[in-house]
Amino acid sequence: MRKLWGRITEFLxxxxxxxxxxxxxxxxxxxxxxxxxxVFCVIMSLYLSFVDSILVWLVSRIL
Numbered sequence: 001m002r003k004l005w006g007r008i009t010e011f012l013x014x015x016x017x018x019x020x021x022x023x024x025x026x027x028x029x030x031x032x033x034x035x036x037x038x039v040f041c042v043i044m045s046l047y048l049s050f051v052d053s054i055l056v057w058l059v060s061r062i063l
Contacts, residue, residue, distance in 0.1 A: 025033070
Protein backbone atom coordinates (compact mmCIF):
# COMPACT_ATOMS: atom_id res chain seq x y z
CA MET A 1 0.00 0.00 0.00
CA ARG A 2 2.88 2.38 0.73
CA LYS A 3 4.34 1.74 -2.71
CA LEU A 4 1.00 2.64 -4.30
CA TRP A 5 0.71 5.81 -2.21
CA GLY A 6 4.25 6.81 -3.20
CA ARG A 7 3.42 6.34 -6.88
CA ILE A 8 0.27 8.42 -6.54
CA THR A 9 2.07 11.31 -4.83
CA GLU A 10 4.86 11.15 -7.43
CA PHE A 11 2.29 11.26 -10.21
CA LEU A 12 0.51 14.25 -8.66
CA UNK A 13 3.77 16.15 -8.18
CA UNK A 14 4.67 15.51 -11.83
CA UNK A 15 1.25 16.75 -12.91
CA UNK A 16 1.75 19.91 -10.86
CA UNK A 17 5.17 20.47 -12.48
CA UNK A 18 3.72 20.01 -15.98
CA UNK A 19 0.84 22.38 -15.27
CA UNK A 20 3.37 25.09 -14.38
CA UNK A 21 4.74 24.81 -17.94
CA UNK A 22 1.35 25.45 -19.55
CA UNK A 23 0.91 28.82 -21.25
CA UNK A 24 -2.64 30.04 -21.65
CA UNK A 25 -3.69 32.35 -24.49
CA UNK A 26 -4.33 35.98 -23.78
CA UNK A 27 -7.80 37.47 -24.00
CA UNK A 28 -7.02 39.01 -27.40
CA UNK A 29 -5.72 35.69 -28.78
CA UNK A 30 -8.83 33.89 -27.55
CA UNK A 31 -11.14 36.46 -29.10
CA UNK A 32 -9.19 36.36 -32.37
CA UNK A 33 -9.26 32.57 -32.57
CA UNK A 34 -12.95 32.46 -31.73
CA UNK A 35 -13.70 35.07 -34.41
CA UNK A 36 -11.85 33.02 -37.03
CA UNK A 37 -13.81 29.90 -36.10
CA UNK A 38 -17.17 31.70 -36.16
CA VAL A 39 -16.46 33.33 -39.54
CA PHE A 40 -15.28 30.02 -40.99
CA CYS A 41 -18.44 28.27 -39.74
CA VAL A 42 -20.66 30.94 -41.29
CA ILE A 43 -18.83 30.75 -44.63
CA MET A 44 -18.99 26.95 -44.68
CA SER A 45 -22.69 26.92 -43.79
CA LEU A 46 -23.42 29.34 -46.64
CA TYR A 47 -21.34 27.25 -49.05
CA LEU A 48 -23.01 23.99 -48.01
CA SER A 49 -26.44 25.60 -48.24
CA PHE A 50 -25.62 26.74 -51.78
CA VAL A 51 -24.37 23.29 -52.81
CA ASP A 52 -27.43 21.66 -51.21
CA SER A 53 -29.74 23.98 -53.14
CA ILE A 54 -28.02 23.12 -56.40
CA LEU A 55 -28.23 19.40 -55.69
CA VAL A 56 -31.93 19.65 -54.76
CA TRP A 57 -32.59 21.53 -58.00
CA LEU A 58 -30.61 18.96 -59.99
CA VAL A 59 -32.41 15.99 -58.45
CA SER A 60 -35.81 17.61 -58.97
CA ARG A 61 -34.95 18.16 -62.65
CA ILE A 62 -33.91 14.54 -63.04
CA LEU A 63 -37.00 13.14 -61.33
